[in-house]
Amino acid sequence: MAASATLAQGPSRPGVLSRWLFLQQQRFAWFLLIPALTILIPLFLFPLAVLLRNSFNWDEPGAIMVEDFIIDNYVRILTDGYYASLFGNSILVAVGVAVLTLIIGYPFAFFLVRWAGKRRNLLLWIIYTPLIVSVITRVFGWMIITADSGLINNFLQATGLTDRPVHILFEVSGMVIGMVHRYLPLMILPLANSIAKIDMRILLASTSLGAGTSATFARVVIPLSLPGIIAGLQLVIAVVLSDFVLPILLGTPRFRMLAPAIYDEAIANVRWANSATMAILMVAVVVLILLSMNLILRRAAPWAKSF
Amino acid sequence: MTRSGSPYLVAYVGLVTVFLLGPIVVAVILSFSSVSQLVFPPPGLSFEWYEVAWDNRKFVDGFVVSTIIATISSAMAGVAGTLAGISINNYRFFGRSAVQSLVIMPLIIPAVVIGLGLLQTLAPVGIRPGILAASLGHSIIGIPYVVYLVLAALSGYDIRLEHAAQSLGASRLRTFLDITFPAVRPGMIAGVAFAFLMSFDNVAMSIFLARGDPLPLRLMQHIQYYADPSVAAVSTMLVVISLVGLLLFGRMLRKRDVGNLA
Numbered sequence: 286m287a288a289s290a291t292l293a294q295g296p297s298r299p300g301v302l303s304r305w306l307f308l309q310q311q312r313f314a315w316f317l318l319i320p321a322l323t324i325l326i327p328l329f330l331f332p333l334a335v336l337l338r339n340s341f342n343w344d345e346p347g348a349i350m351v352e353d354f355i356i357d358n359y360v361r362i363l364t365d366g367y368y369a370s371l372f373g374n375s376i377l378v379a380v381g382v383a384v385l386t387l388i389i390g391y392p393f394a395f396f397l398v399r400w401a402g403k404r405r406n407l408l409l410w411i412i413y414t415p416l417i418v419s420v421i422t423r424v425f426g427w428m429i430i431t432a433d434s435g436l437i438n439n440f441l442q443a444t445g446l447t448d449r450p451v452h453i454l455f456e457v458s459g460m461v462i463g464m465v466h467r468y469l470p471l472m473i474l475p476l477a478n479s480i481a482k483i484d485m486r487i488l489l490a491s492t493s494l495g496a497g498t499s500a501t502f503a504r505v506v507i508p509l510s511l512p513g514i515i516a517g518l519q520l521v522i523a524v525v526l527s528d529f530v531l532p533i534l535l536g537t538p539r540f541r542m543l544a545p546a547i548y549d550e551a552i553a554n555v556r557w558a559n560s561a562t563m564a565i566l567m568v569a570v571v572v573l574i575l576l577s578m579n580l581i582l583r584r585a586a587p588w589a590k591s592f
Numbered sequence: 593m594t595r596s597g598s599p600y601l602v603a604y605v606g607l608v609t610v611f612l613l614g615p616i617v618v619a620v621i622l623s624f625s626s627v628s629q630l631v632f633p634p635p636g637l638s639f640e641w642y643e644v645a646w647d648n649r650k651f652v653d654g655f656v657v658s659t660i661i662a663t664i665s666s667a668m669a670g671v672a673g674t675l676a677g678i679s680i681n682n683y684r685f686f687g688r689s690a691v692q693s694l695v696i697m698p699l700i701i702p703a704v705v706i707g708l709g710l711l712q713t714l715a716p717v718g719i720r721p722g723i724l725a726a727s728l729g730h731s732i733i734g735i736p737y738v739v740y741l742v743l744a745a746l747s748g749y750d751i752r753l754e755h756a757a758q759s760l761g762a763s764r765l766r767t768f769l770d771i772t773f774p775a776v777r778p779g780m781i782a783g784v785a786f787a788f789l790m791s792f793d794n795v796a797m798s799i800f801l802a803r804g805d806p807l808p809l810r811l812m813q814h815i816q817y818y819a820d821p822s823v824a825a826v827s828t829m830l831v832v833i834s835l836v837g838l839l840l841f842g843r844m845l846r847k848r849d850v851g852n853l854a
Contacts, residue, residue, distance in 0.1 A: 310683055310685070311683070311685045311686070313683070313764070314679045314682075314683035314685040314688075315679075315685065317675040317676065317678055317679035318675070318676055318679050318691060319675075320668075320671050320672040320675055320676070321672040321673065321675065321676035321691075321695060321735060321739075322691075323672075324668060324672050324728075324731055324732065324735065325672075325694055325695065325698075325732065325735065328710065328713075328728055328729070328731075328732055329697070329698060329701075329706065329732050330694075331713060332706065332709030332710045332712065332713040333701070333705075333706075333709050335709055335712050335713045336705070336708065336709045336712060339712055389608060389611075390608075392601060392604055392605075393604070393605055393608045395601075396601050396602075396604075396605050397605075400598060400601065408605070408609075411609050411612055411613060412612070414612070414613065414616070415612055415613075415616065416789075417789055417831075417834045417835075417838065418616050418827075418830075418831055418834070419792075419793050419808065419811075419827055419830050419831075420793055420795070420808070421808055421811040421812060421815065421823065421827060422616060422619050422824070422827035422828075422830065422831065423615050423616060423619070424815065425615075425619045425622075425815065425819070425823055425824055425827060426614070426615025426616055426617075426618040426619035427615050428630065428815075428819060429615075429618050429619070429622060429630050429632050430614070430615060430618060430632075432630065434631070435630075435632070436618070436632055466611065466612065466615065469608075469611075469612065470612075523699075523700055523702070526702060527702030527703055527704050527705070527796060528796075529703075529704055529795055529796040529799065530795045530796070530808075530812065533812070533816075534812065534815060534816070544702065544704045544796065547704055547705075547708060548704065548799055548800070551708055551711070551800070552799070552800070557712055560708060561708065561709075561712065564702075564704070564705040564708050564709070567702055567704075567705055568701060568702070568705055571700065571701070571702060572700075575700065
């Protein structure tokens, strides 16, 4: 980011005046950061520290949590099958949705960058529109399409493919469809970014050296767009893990997801210490996934800059 | 890579377009339904559900509450994110990369976690869930977008313009107002617009920080208990409002930019 910043590096010649100017600039740089830091330190970093501290307390049934310094919450969450299933379900869905958006989004991104021509702005609008439409609107649309008496089932029954409705809404499948729809734009934008950076002459070189279209695609285009693929996967995995709305409105209580479970634990069950522990472990999972993907990227594409 | 694959690819892009826009179009059409059941296509058309939505105090109040929260939080994110973006782009200083990570971090930390953390921080000091708590929380998730778009606007910006202005006798404030600010304005406006939309549509933080009164929470409760087309009517009005808002923002951008060139 901001790679092209052309900047005031400090003083080029040693001297009292330039040293003074350099210090002035350092001070001004921090002066500009005051508003952001006064918001982010007390309202973002400090609450994360509070969660970490509270995760070592314990919850007295029917009362607010008791100050302590024990690791019982961590032991319970990491060993109890119910909590393990929350993390397992969420990670499974996050990875699944990320892979689906990658498969669906890649050809779209490729077309957008390489062949769209004059239609490019139109396609960009098509990608941006779902982002500005309320998630509730999109959920409502999917309810009508995937319900037992909805569009898909009407079609299936009218064509005689099934004689009883296929349950999609309020099932894992309905939730996954809604998530793929909600997060597909987040995958397409970084993909398009990295595909746009590929020099078309490399592809010509590849084909003129005898590689067919599919070989060029598999061995040149995909490796060169790896930074976009990784960035898209990271983005989608992170947002699916924290999605609260779609599991509740399109999913099923038989397949519990992490974000709604944290809410229930904190608000319905009023177990602050336990919910704090779940939240801290959720952050750990997200950070672990993002870091390991950065590592993969550095191994596979050392020339690329990871974020 | 020849163009021979194109027809299939065009068909595929068409399919993805239908997938992306289909549910939205379906919801908009259903808002004009004449019956309360969610049948598509609707048997008849009417404005009935717009009246129902308008008469529902919960929706109208929710709209007001969400607008207040989104205005306060996007203004906070706008000021903080714009100045931070300028600082990160224009200066090399000790701790710069740490600051850069900090302002992007709210994108990576799940909103549910930030919301829970703020609840457990604010409630003990007496700030109960409500408009204030929700505005503070939403400003955090707006900052990364503003910073990102300000940095994008500043890519290719030449800091020597500022040096030139100052060596010609302009004060730091004058330089900022006449040189720096016009350059970041497009990014700032786009960032604030985006932060506003993100706040207006936020659920994951509001469940902890508001008392169930922002519009998305109201719509969510409504959809869970009685899904009728009034939700679609509200949604359609929101779509119209955000499109009009974006067009206005877009126009504002272009006029100002043209003004700068002249």
